[in-house]
Amino acid sequence: MSSSNDPTVIPMIERRQGDLPETNTSDPETLTKEAVLSFHNISYRETVQSSFPLRQQTRVMERLSSISGIMGPGLNAIMGPQDGSRSLLLDVLAARRDPCGLSGDILINGKPRPANFKCTSGYIPQNDVVLGTVTVRDNLEFSAALRLPMTVTRDEKRRRINEVLELLHLEKEQNVKPRSKGLRKRTSIAMELVTEHPILFLDDPTTGLDLRTTTDVISILRRMSMKGKTIIFSINQPQYSIFRFFDSLTLVASGKLMFHGPARDALEYFTSAGYQYESHNNPADFFLDVINGGFPDTEEDGHEADENEEFVERQHQVTGKWPICMPSPPYHSATRARLDQLLGEQKLDRSSAVETTCVTPFWHQLGWITRRSFKNFLGFPWVTTIQVIIIVILAVVVGTAFRLLQNVCTELQMRAILILLLTGFQCITSVTAGELFVIDQDRFLHEHTSGYYRVSSYFFGKLPAELIPRRLLPSTIFTLITYFIAGLRTSVRGFFTMTFTIMMLAYSASSLSLSLGAGENVAAITTLLVTIYFVFMLFFSGLSLDTGFLPVLSWIRYFSIPHYGFRALLHNEFLGQNFCPEYNTEEVSRCQNYVICTGEEFLEIQGFHLSSWGFWENHLALACIMIILLTITYVQLLLLKKRKHC
Known part of the structure; x- marks a missing residue:
């Protein structure tokens, strides 16, 4: 049968x-x-x-x-x-x-x-995944560079791009960024046509x-x-x-x-079955009305549950008896x-195997992904400008405030608080790093599935191009301005050591956000979880100034990214420092409480090793955390396609 x-x-x-x-x-x-x-x-x-x-x-x-x-x-x-x-x-x-x-x-x-x-x-999803921060030609060049074999010359790729632009009437808009829906749709089609599938x-x-x-x-x-x-x-x-x-x-x-x-x-087929077609009716509407059992296929708010059930029931009745009545x-x-x-x-x-193949090597893909990522960053210059202006103003205010509040009695404590603030700034500015893969998720799935690039190329090309200008650069600007205005350690070695520590802390904090955001669909969930983590850990980092506070929870510090960054910065700032005025015991004697004069004394009270290992052990911990979290992020990207059934 x-x-x-x-x-x-x-x-x-x-x-x-x-x-x-x-x-x-x-x-x-x-x-x-x-x-x-x-x-x-x-x-x-x-x-x-x-x-x-x-x-x-x-x-x-x-x-x-x-x-x-x-x-x-x-x-x-x-x-x-x-x-x-x-x-x-x-x-x-x-x-x-x-x-x-x-x-x-x-x-x-x-x-x-x-x-x-x-x-x-070629495949074009319903939701356009065209990058709107680069021009139409840039999008076509990206598709041609990664989806055409290396044996295809640059002149041949350029010829194909020009032919597609002419076919789709995009010559006048080739240097325009695709922001409108119509232009984005035509750009999506053009990106598929350059491959000539x-x-x-x-x-x-x-x-x-x-x-x-x-x-x-x-x-x-x-x-x-x-x-x-x-x-x-x-x-x-x-x-x-x-x-x-x-x-x-x-x-x-x-x-x-x-x-x-x-x-x-189609129209003759339905009318031959006895369905009456009115001449003024749209054939497409007529077909769907017949299939729906007489109900128009529209989405309207306010439908009652029983009406929806009746709609579904009648549709199933029509589809169930279709072979018999037609x-x-x-x-x-x-x-x-x-x-x-x-x-x-x-x-x-018969084979059910499905695989993704790429026609270009890893380094070629890496270069083009990095190049596009930097262009994407430059696509919103006004956002970057406003962000830098706000950071500069904030850094000047913070640095000036700590400069004016300095005195002999609280010099060491104020520096410790300032370093805690710098640590917190690196962490808080990294909270939204998880949006990197959440916002780009649909584009990544489409392009990887279509054979643009490997997951490894995307991962290693996206990270430096996005994290350096968006995360590391703002935090570095804030730290440098605050560092010099507040009058922290002025030695060349201390300055570059502090800069390296800030970089390690910023990357480790961003890695946490990335590891959570790579597998999520909503950026707000990742941001909330990371914010709770950093607030909690910064709270305990501040309390670590008093080593006798809550010893039962002392084990938490081993899972704290701010803890390792804070201790490394303290070690770099205080080792070899003397905070009491030389030959001026009268000024020190005015202080009501006992004053710690040397940085070594403070570090010993906090349980630091005064050797170089006491400093580099924190960097080793940050490096291990960063490697583990980035590995989790990479695995999340590998598993993402399977969860999305692509």
Whole structure:
């Protein structure tokens, strides 16, 4: 017995298997000719866990059920209600979902889809991931530099970029930063076109665009399809002015195939089943109204629960009886025969392996990622300028205040408090470092999955380019200004040792934020957790001036980043210092309490080793913490793709 979805499969193109383009789908670099994508009885299942914390139960849901079809050069639209089926089908065809839940066969020109198919085809997600702080040409150069083999010359890359700019009418905007939605969408398409892959997938490319911009985007896709490219995209209720450009239409609802075939034949197919079409109605709206059981597919606030349940129930009723009530097209048997012919003997050679391959070496990727990161930093000059001005003013105020408050009786205590303040500043300014990977998460997932770069290239290219100008530079400016105004140790060795300590402290503090932020979706969670940690640890670092306070909690210092930085700065500042005026015992005698005159005495009271090891042991601890936290960050990035099912 045939599949429950068989009656709705309609042929899109009339070619014999021998007419298919000769393309080596196992080529690790690229597919270069026209491509016909066919899918045969594909189903997709997901394991869903219950939300009850005490009773964790898992169940398997079938999201797609026995879907077959053929898509060739042209505009191939996937439509359906807002139940996630259309985007899921697109992602499955584009190899952007976990293959463990997939059954069935997906072929390219009658051959198995290669394991690195997602790297040899274009894909544009619904949410644009274009970097808006660099120009359109910069984005295209980045894509061409990392996705084209090293054997392609610079002149050839430049030629491809210029051709794409001309095709998409972007010549006048090539030096403009893509800030508007329309320009971002066209830039996304351009970044995929420079690779000249024959298949391009787009997830709802018109979402959030006005009618004029939507028309421009579809016109661009139309021009691409006329050059022999296979364009496959999901879309929600397009207007007729958009719908009339479609070559192939695929309707899915509740994971089932409702129609697949030439878009021009869809209206006749539905009317032949007895559904009445009004001439003034939009065909796309008419199809979705039929699938939804008479309900328009809109999202409105204020729907009652029973109305939503009735909507879902009627939709399932329609999809459940669809094969029974709909007529079988006269060419259904020919379609099934052609699909079986395309499948051929490939059932014996089925592989669910998915891999990401890169065509450029590590150092090449590292250089381009670092270069783009610095350009991204320079993309907001006014933000950097305001930040520096605020830091300079704050440093001058703090340094001046400590300078004016100096006196013989409290000289040593005031310096210790100032060093604690400098330690706290390094930590607090590093709290938002976790946003680095949270904000860039969608872009990283898309680019890595598409074969732009390896995780290692991204990790080592992003860290120095982002942390040095955004984290280390502001903290260094604040420390230097405060250092000289407040009159701290003026020796050359002491100054550079302090600068190195500040750098180690800032990087260690930022590493904590990065390790927590790499696996999160919301930056606020990371910021809150890191803030609580540093406030708690700075509190105990301040109390460490009195070693007899809460000895039961003394073990906490071993997990405190501020503790090691604070002790290193104290050791550098106080060792070899004398804070009492020479030959002036009368001035010292005016102090009510006992005055510590030498830095060594203070350090011994605090339990410091006066040897050089007493200083460098803190740096060793900071280095170990930094290495451990950055390793955790790297592992988080490696696991991120699996959690996101990319």
